[in-house]
Amino acid sequence: MNNFNNILCVVTTGEVSKPTLERAISLAENNQAQLTVVGVMQPVAEGITMPDGARISTDLQTMMRTECLRALQTLTEPYQQRLRIQHEVLVGTGFLEIIRTVLRNGHDLLIKPAENPSFVDRLFGSDDMHLLRKCPCPVWLTQSEEKSNYRCILAAIDFNPGMPDTAERSLNQQILDLSSSLALSDFAALHLVHVWDAPGEATVRSWSNNPDEAATCYVEGERSRHERGFDRLCEELKSHLGTEVYEYLSPQLHLRRGAASTVIPETAKQLQADMVVMGTVARTGIAGLLIGNTAETILEQLRCAVLAIKPPGFISPVRSTE
Template sequence: MNQFKNILYVAQDAIAHEQELARAVSLAESSQADLTVVDVVPVISAGISMPPGGPISTQLQSDAVSRRRAELESLVTPYQRHGRIQVEVLVGQMFLEVIRAVSRNKYDLLIKPAENPGFIERLFGSGDMHILRKCPCPVWLTRPDDKPNYKRILAAVDFNLDNLPDTVQQSLNQQILELASSLALSDLASLHLVHVWDAPAEMTVRSWADNPDEAGMAYVESERSRHESAFNRLRDQLRDQIGKEAYDYLLPQFNLRRGAASTVIPEMAKQLQTDLVVMGTVARTGIAGLFIGNTAETILEQLQCSVLAVKPPGFVTPIKLSE
């Protein structure tokens, strides 16, 4: 995890932070990274006839910021012996100001307890989903009752087998492997890797063949073999990345599953009682409007564990520093 040098921790009011903040402090310390703890207070208006910016609302806003800053400073005081922790209070809408802070200060990791709205069967609220979609750096959303140390980590990887070597996808997979293996080693957790494949043209092949069953089976086996070969190359890449000794200690489990990733990955996370899923959220870069894939969004909406979501280099956030 030494790749992180500038970490942002989002400490929303009314959410317990002791365990999550302790993890962020420990990560910053082990990575020799800077750590900033931030919260966002809403814009305050003194009343319907007094819009924001007037003398009364300005004073109310200043008081709210000062009060929240004092609370954050109290929150981080027990950890200051580990190194200087910066505190900042922003004003505006949570996800917008957090993403702007990431862009402005070049944070390379965002850690935030999940909103966990009680009125829906979903761990991540709308603000969390906005951050997952649009934040340019890796986003680590934690369960409010997260464990001090993870026991099971699931890393989801994908391959583009139809085109020339895809350096963007390779880079994304490398980040996922590095983060998942590093956390598994530091937490003494088991590491499970999953790649979901399918044979989308099976019915077409069957419809055109003289022997539909034989042709269909041959096509499916050919697709499975292609994905298995790519998965095996990733296995070798992970061994080279972390070293044989660490690899033999981890003994990562590789799971090649046929089906739809949007169904298989949440089901597997549930079956394994996974504490953390590490996954990519987009495979194309440089397009400001393309910030998350439909499959990734469907997966995230179903997960009930912490998630570390990664975007490839070159991702462009649609959020501007000022509007």
């Protein structure tokens, strides 16, 4: 798997982050990539005083930052002989400082544990949703009990077979490339899912003298168009990987009718997927653009690791400096 050159791993100082850190270490080794491990802390409020009236906010902030850095170094110490790890402590609002670091240092992957997976109904907390919406590089959110190797990876492919789009094509190629590379490195089963629908079925029925026949013909035509598009993408993946590697990987295809917002989470649950790789649907080149509604709805329902990829040309609304 040689997709990343400059990985940013966000951790907390404790055992909960160890599986995520080990995954980041493995990625950095396999990709011969640079790895930076960061912790995030809130700023100390201005004007904090002690009983004797001495103002300590600046000194306290420095002490806390030093302690956090020391904890990061202790956490990564067992891995230091395997590769060189950089450390940094970010002070401020979590998602803002993380994205600013990505922008300043050109990181091409952000990996971190998902927020509060055991205490809230949705897996992804507010900082995570901000990162999924606004971070320009791929965001990998790990689950609470991250596995050292995934057994099942699900890649969600979205396309309009009647309206080819360069950005859409590039995004799908990146999804296929990353999901297949990870499946190969983890010896995992790879499942590709594409969700389609026939939105004009009711209209066709209402305008036809033979509603059932017309509707069946229309629905089958839509299914066939999406099947052909799906097959073309798989042929492109075979060409990219080579026939021998593709046949070894043997991705399983799932062409399912319905709404992507429900079908993809249901498929992930049925397959007991360890990770879902998907794109975030959005127009490109517009600063401040939020993640697409469908993608956000899917992400809120997943209970596994996620690798979310922005479309090409995405511009983060966050600036590298305040």
